[in-house]
Amino acid sequence: MSFLRVENLGVRFGGVVAVDGVSFEVRKGEVFTIIGPNGAGKTTVFNLVCRIYPADRGRIEFEGRDLGALAPHRLAGLGIARTFQNIELFEHATVLENLLIGRHRHRRTGFWRDLFFARAVRESELAQREAVEKVIDFLDLAKYRDSRVAGLPYGVRKVVELGRALATEPRLLLLDEPSSGLNPEETDDMAFWIEDIQKQLGITVLMVEHDMGLVARVSDRVLAMNEGRAIALGTPAEVQADRAVVEAYLGAGA
Amino acid sequence: MRFLFKTSYADDLRLFQHGGQVFWYGLLGLALLSAPAWAGEYLMTQLVFIAIYSIVGFGLMMLTGFTGQVSLGHAAFLAVGAYTEALLAARGVPPFVSIPAAAALAAALGVVVGLPALRLKGIYLAIATLAFNVIVEEITARWESVTHGNAGMPVAPVKLFGSELGTEGFYYLCLALATAAALACVNLLRSPTGRAFVAIRDSEVSAACLGVHLAKYKTVSFAFSAALTGVAGALYAHKVGFLSPEQFSLLVSIELITIVILGGVGFLHGAVLGAAFVIVLPQAIAVAKDWLPETMAPSGLQAVVFGAILILVILFEPMGLYGRWLKIRTWFELFPFYRRGMFRRQRSYLRTERLR
Numbered sequence: 001m002s003f004l005r006v007e008n009l010g011v012r013f014g015g016v017v018a019v020d021g022v023s024f025e026v027r028k029g030e031v032f033t034i035i036g037p038n039g040a041g042k043t044t045v046f047n048l049v050c051r052i053y054p055a056d057r058g059r060i061e062f063e064g065r066d067l068g069a070l071a072p073h074r075l076a077g078l079g080i081a082r083t084f085q086n087i088e089l090f091e092h093a094t095v096l097e098n099l100l101i102g103r104h105r106h107r108r109t110g111f112w113r114d115l116f117f118a119r120a121v122r123e124s125e126l127a128q129r130e131a132v133e134k135v136i137d138f139l140d141l142a143k144y145r146d147s148r149v150a151g152l153p154y155g156v157r158k159v160v161e162l163g164r165a166l167a168t169e170p171r172l173l174l175l176d177e178p179s180s181g182l183n184p185e186e187t188d189d190m191a192f193w194i195e196d197i198q199k200q201l202g203i204t205v206l207m208v209e210h211d212m213g214l215v216a217r218v219s220d221r222v223l224a225m226n227e228g229r230a231i232a233l234g235t236p237a238e239v240q241a242d243r244a245v246v247e248a249y250l251g252a253g254a
Numbered sequence: 255m256r257f258l259f260k261t262s263y264a265d266d267l268r269l270f271q272h273g274g275q276v277f278w279y280g281l282l283g284l285a286l287l288s289a290p291a292w293a294g295e296y297l298m299t300q301l302v303f304i305a306i307y308s309i310v311g312f313g314l315m316m317l318t319g320f321t322g323q324v325s326l327g328h329a330a331f332l333a334v335g336a337y338t339e340a341l342l343a344a345r346g347v348p349p350f351v352s353i354p355a356a357a358a359l360a361a362a363l364g365v366v367v368g369l370p371a372l373r374l375k376g377i378y379l380a381i382a383t384l385a386f387n388v389i390v391e392e393i394t395a396r397w398e399s400v401t402h403g404n405a406g407m408p409v410a411p412v413k414l415f416g417s418e419l420g421t422e423g424f425y426y427l428c429l430a431l432a433t434a435a436a437l438a439c440v441n442l443l444r445s446p447t448g449r450a451f452v453a454i455r456d457s458e459v460s461a462a463c464l465g466v467h468l469a470k471y472k473t474v475s476f477a478f479s480a481a482l483t484g485v486a487g488a489l490y491a492h493k494v495g496f497l498s499p500e501q502f503s504l505l506v507s508i509e510l511i512t513i514v515i516l517g518g519v520g521f522l523h524g525a526v527l528g529a530a531f532v533i534v535l536p537q538a539i540a541v542a543k544d545w546l547p548e549t550m551a552p553s554g555l556q557a558v559v560f561g562a563i564l565i566l567v568i569l570f571e572p573m574g575l576y577g578r579w580l581k582i583r584t585w586f587e588l589f590p591f592y593r594r595g596m597f598r599r600q601r602s603y604l605r606t607e608r609l610r
Binding site for chain 1: 264447450456459460461467468474
């Protein structure tokens with residue numbers, strides 16, 4: 001049984017075939033990256049895995065379980081978390097609150113006990129804060145803890161979003177272009193964090209990324225896509241040398 | 255300026271963050287508790303209305319200010335609470351049964367109205383709730399066997415253990431329920447349920463990806479908001495003593511949303527400030543009318559002033575009365591380092607395309 005298996009996945013929006021029969025497997029513990037030129041369908045694959053769009057065909061299995069039948073909010077409970085290409089944080093809340101929302105799947109109380117702030121809520125809240133502080137330490141966010149997200153620089157938001165995903169304690173982490181909009185130093189930090197997430201926390205990472213330096217540094221395997229199809233799969237070096245990949249980026253005859 | 259040094263996680267969970275808050279809230283509590291001793295009859299009536307409108311304000315603030323779902327139909331929940339209470343009180347049901355019943359019925363209706371909210375957003379949801387308001391108003395006018403239609407129905411005074419609750423007793427009842435409502439909102443906001451509401455308000459996509467069941471939490475928010483409004487409706491019925499459909503028209507719904515916008519969207523304090531303003535304004539207009547010449551004081555003056563204030567607040571003070579207070583307080587705390595742009599909304603960076 002593979003960790004995440006995507007089989008013959010396809011979706012079309014009107015006349016546009018965004019993803020056309022893509023299959024791949026992610027092994028437990030690896031960093032698996034999807035690359036490809038703009039419009040290749042990488043983010044669409046992500047959104048299909050997260051069940052934000054329903055797939056027209058194909059099958060997605062997480063630890064042998066068919067994700068196709070699940071509502072999007074059920075995925076967090078299985079241990080799947082994601083970040084977004086253009087950041088989808090809760091703008092009018094503080095960093096701490098954002099990370100605490102990440103703990104939603106670990107809540108132990110429902111509406112009625114919350115209404116009276118029962119002892120169980122208090123105990124659960126203390127436990128959640130402890131868990132969130134670990135993430136804050138891990139990503140070095142302590143000085144932004146009580147700042148509102150709306151006023152933070154782009155690079156910090158990107159880290160907060162990563163933190164929010166980590167706060168859910170995922171087993172599979174989906175990163176949609178983790179380095180987009182970051183300067184070289186921030187990209188470097190991001191690379192360290194992704195390595196740490198894989199090695200220290202033991203979380204499997206599936207990411208979409210354009211920065212080939214970052215891809216080559218952290219990825220175990222790379223899948224190249226073009227026009228909705230998978231065109232190459234292998235180690236970063238293999239994929240970079242692949243003829244079809246070079247053609248997709250630079251055109252035939254390059 | 256005050257710096258809060260937190261030394262344990264429990265510090266975050268406290269109801270009052272520092273001694274200053276305990277002091278000021280204590281003072282406010284004392285003033286309100288002793289109000290019957292120092293306030294005249296007129297002021298007492300105003301305080302009761304402010305308490306009632308604050309309860310609606312809290313309910314609507316949770317829905318609109320924290321969950322991001324607009325409702326232009328809250329007068330309907332007010333009507334459901336009021337008529338339920340009037341009918342039960344007429345049959346001699348004690349308030350500790352009838353008020354929860356009013357809340358429960360309003361909540362049940364809130365769930366029904368919440369259903370379109372699962373698919374509709376923004377202006378479309380506003381229109382759906384507006385239609386609901388019109389429907390309920392029409393039903394109260396036509397269902398004469400129960401509501402006495404446009405002729406209206408009198409409401410029996412609150413009776414507790416066989417004796418009537420006087421003006422003073424009723425004031426304390428309103429005060430207690432308003433305080434309980436505020437506490438309930440604060441409790442929700444510092445626990446997972448309230449955070450899920452805020453998550454839905456700020457980004458539905460990522461809320462869902464973090465495991466928030468959108469449909470469930472939107473429904474809960476609608477039901478809770480409607481329940482509070484139902485409680486307020488029950489109190490309102492007793493206060494005014496006579497119910498007729500036009501007391502729950504669309505204009506009242508607009509007045510209720512004004513409480514939230516004027517007070518400051520996203521601040522519980524704003525609900526109280528907005529309620530006080532909405533109660534005091536008509537009185538001020540009535541006084542002004544006596545002084546203005548006939549031609550300058552048409553009968554629709556109140557609606558015009560409400561509308562104008564709503565527009566001006568949205569344009570020039572989007573954080574409402576409470577936001578204005580925050581700015582003033584910050585100005586003093588930071589003097590002389592306050593900068594004009596400190597509260598300006600930051601430009602949002604590009605967001606992922608809206609998916610639904």
